[in-house]
Amino acid sequence: MKKLLSVSLIVLLSACASQTTQPEVDDLNSGSNMGNTNLSGSGSGRPGYFNQLQDPNSILSQRSVYYDFDSYSVKGEYREMVLAHAKLLRDNPDASVILQGNTDDRGSREYNLALGQRRADGVRNMMALAGAGDSQIEAVSFGEEKPRALGSGESAWSQNRRTDIVYRGE
Amino acid sequence: MFPDRIKFLFCALILSCGWISFPSLAQLNIEIFGGGAARIPIAIVPFADENRLQQNITSVIGADLQRTGLFKLVDTSGASPHAPADVVFPDWVNRGASALVIGRTVAMPGDQVEIQFRLMDVSKKTQLTGLGITVPSSQLRSAAHRIADVIYEALTGDVGVFSTRIAYVLKQGNKYALQVADADGYNAQSIIEYNEPIISPAWSPDGNRLAYVSFENKKPVVYVQTLATRQRHAVANFKGSNSAPAWSPDGNRLAVVLTGQGGSQIFLINADGSGLQRLSRSSGIDTEPNFSPDGRYILFTSDRGGSPQIYRMAVTQSENPNAERMTFEGSYNVSPDYSHNGKSYTFIHRNNNQFNVAVQEIGSRQVQILTNSKFDESPSFAPNGKMILYATEINGRGILSAVSSDGQTKQHLSVQSGDIREPAWGPLPKWK
Numbered sequence: 369m370k371k372l373l374s375v376s377l378i379v380l381l382s383a384c385a386s387q388t389t390q391p392e393v394d395d396l397n398s399g400s401n402m403g404n405t406n407l408s409g410s411g412s413g414r415p416g417y418f419n420q421l422q423d424p425n426s427i428l429s430q431r432s433v434y435y436d437f438d439s440y441s442v443k444g445e446y447r448e449m450v451l452a453h454a455k456l457l458r459d460n461p462d463a464s465v466i467l468q469g470n471t472d473d474r475g476s477r478e479y480n481l482a483l484g485q486r487r488a489d490g491v492r493n494m495m496a497l498a499g500a501g502d503s504q505i506e507a508v509s510f511g512e513e514k515p516r517a518l519g520s521g522e523s524a525w526s527q528n529r530r531t532d533i534v535y536r537g538e
Numbered sequence: 539m540f541p542d543r544i545k546f547l548f549c550a551l552i553l554s555c556g557w558i559s560f561p562s563l564a565q566l567n568i569e570i571f572g573g574g575a576a577r578i579p580i581a582i583v584p585f586a587d588e589n590r591l592q593q594n595i596t597s598v599i600g601a602d603l604q605r606t607g608l609f610k611l612v613d614t615s616g617a618s619p620h621a622p623a624d625v626v627f628p629d630w631v632n633r634g635a636s637a638l639v640i641g642r643t644v645a646m647p648g649d650q651v652e653i654q655f656r657l658m659d660v661s662k663k664t665q666l667t668g669l670g671i672t673v674p675s676s677q678l679r680s681a682a683h684r685i686a687d688v689i690y691e692a693l694t695g696d697v698g699v700f701s702t703r704i705a706y707v708l709k710q711g712n713k714y715a716l717q718v719a720d721a722d723g724y725n726a727q728s729i730i731e732y733n734e735p736i737i738s739p740a741w742s743p744d745g746n747r748l749a750y751v752s753f754e755n756k757k758p759v760v761y762v763q764t765l766a767t768r769q770r771h772a773v774a775n776f777k778g779s780n781s782a783p784a785w786s787p788d789g790n791r792l793a794v795v796l797t798g799q800g801g802s803q804i805f806l807i808n809a810d811g812s813g814l815q816r817l818s819r820s821s822g823i824d825t826e827p828n829f830s831p832d833g834r835y836i837l838f839t840s841d842r843g844g845s846p847q848i849y850r851m852a853v854t855q856s857e858n859p860n861a862e863r864m865t866f867e868g869s870y871n872v873s874p875d876y877s878h879n880g881k882s883y884t885f886i887h888r889n890n891n892q893f894n895v896a897v898q899e900i901g902s903r904q905v906q907i908l909t910n911s912k913f914d915e916s917p918s919f920a921p922n923g924k925m926i927l928y929a930t931e932i933n934g935r936g937i938l939s940a941v942s943s944d945g946q947t948k949q950h951l952s953v954q955s956g957d958i959r960e961p962a963w964g965p966l967p968k969w970k
Contacts (some may be wrong), residue, residue: 468757477737481782489800
């Protein structure tokens, strides 16, 4: 006697009935977790130091620290520039920066995120030692996700091993 | 814009010699290399009246079984039994089949289809198993995967994973989409789309939610999103970078990597974003946490020994406060992912500037390298432990690939345009 089992199929994919793009954001912990990463202008007038940041003759117009392969320390040639930004922060307590660490694209994305963080943390520590306030600096990492130069090979990779200094409100 | 349905090109290869192609399956571009002597010869007779359906069933079953590398499809031309009484067993013995699949489909009222199938043992002339399913005609592919699971389990003794889903990130131009698709690449759906990167999707153990890292806020933030409702919330959005989410097996907590207290360190946090608790304590990088299936251990990548290596720590630290180093060969071992039974894990091993998928058996600490490509990333075990899905690169384009856990069989899954990366194999559906 051959008997067929009778089973009704559970519908698996009902979860994906429509195609959406932007989901509703329900930030449960904007209080304890800080979600304050607004890089766009606050609406009020731009502070005076912004002119310096955009003046090509000012060292403050330089915003990127580049690194040797597998290295995370700020090279001597970038020291003066990093210290100039630290001084600006010290002189302008309302100013704040995001330091964005980046890596080349070899290896694990998450491990590269941690390596990019190490680069940004290094710049942060140098700025903090020079008197910039902790609350004025946020060090984050883009890992290998935002390459400045595409392609592989040392010329592209060397462009991508960097920390960018971005002022909030810019 | 992303197409709402992306067809993957499958290219299954069994490491050996020669070519066999199956023109009847050309829609998926399946090509099989080799003459795996151990493959089970199976004949799948087209089901009665299935050509009247909007979706052929037996071709999906055949493609599922073939992709495992464990089966060889036997030619069925000229024979069309649909019931056991119609089967002429000596004919199938002559064709070299050891298993035979027959069945019928019946259109029912209300756009429903009843499918009955039987799996026959050719040498014993008996029925091994059978199943009757009634589904809406829109669910015929799911029904076929379900039948393939039953056949796979009956013939190999292992649970089939044809009814599971995969998640991955698709990059097209400057657009990033987190997508979920069936394990064979069909029914791809975008969960979110952004102009900023998305990485590290992780399935909740019940398959209802995905955790991932999005850069939409100009920094990495960990989100959890419910697939059915599309609702999501930021689970970890602390000062600094937030990344590498991993679910605890009970689905209540996540391990995440935060940088606010210096370095990149592993924390535990409830899935609603409450109850933050630091777990790892090193002066360097601790990242890529992954829970053991029993929830007692976390594997992770750390550079505390000078190069990135894989370590294991107890989740309850009173149990064992020290992390144990697991990998010693080579200067770069990263991205651990436990197998379903916790006895082994897969990871990426670098050797001579090649990044390859490897497996370590935890009991013996023995390591086996499974691939020979150049840029493999993000390995993820299938929920039956038999295959590993990973990202790799071919001609500068990101594709997904899968390798059997013994390294014998490989398949490639690529999209028509764009880079596909960061795969995560979802859990078994709840009926398993």
